[in-house]
Amino acid sequence: MAPLPPPSPLPEFVYKITPSAPPNPIPEQYPLSDLDRKDGFVHLSTSWQLPITSDLFFKDFASFYVLKLRLANFDASSVKWDEVDGTNGCPHLYGNFGTQDVVAVKEFRRGEGQSWKEVFAAETGWLE
Known part of the structure; x- marks a missing residue:
């Protein structure tokens, strides 16, 4: 990964x-996933990256949850924008987040044969 x-x-x-x-409720220190713990940072996405991330890493899931985090809550030095597989600027949080950072949580579901890109294309208002 290149910064x-x-x-x-x-x-x-x-x-x-x-x-x-x-x-529920979201704890002050969110439990890290095995991948986040192994990699040493929390994997995040921007709104436009969500369909890409979802289709790449959650293609076998019929549903998942998305936590919306306010970026300004994090010190600029704790968020690195890394190039991953040619994707420009994936945000990685070197630290953790918790209840004070989570603005909203939403479950996303997809229908049979539907891509995550199609699900997010139909989403209005929640993603910014």
Whole structure:
């Protein structure tokens, strides 16, 4: 992964995909996934990256949850914008997030034969 400069302007929100319902209430320190723990950072996406990330890494899932996080809550030095598989600027949080950072949580479902790109194309208002 090569570090990239942050996008300009910065998005207001970044998103965390989780295959199961998040704890309710969201804890002050969110439980890290095995992948996040192994890689040493929390994998996040921008709104425009969600369909790509979903189709690449959650293609076998019929549903998952997305946590909407306010990017301004994180120190700029804790979020690195890394190039991954030619994708420009995937946000990686070197640290953790919790209840104070989560603006909203939503479950996304897809129909038989439907791609995640199609699901997110139909989404209005929640993604920013």
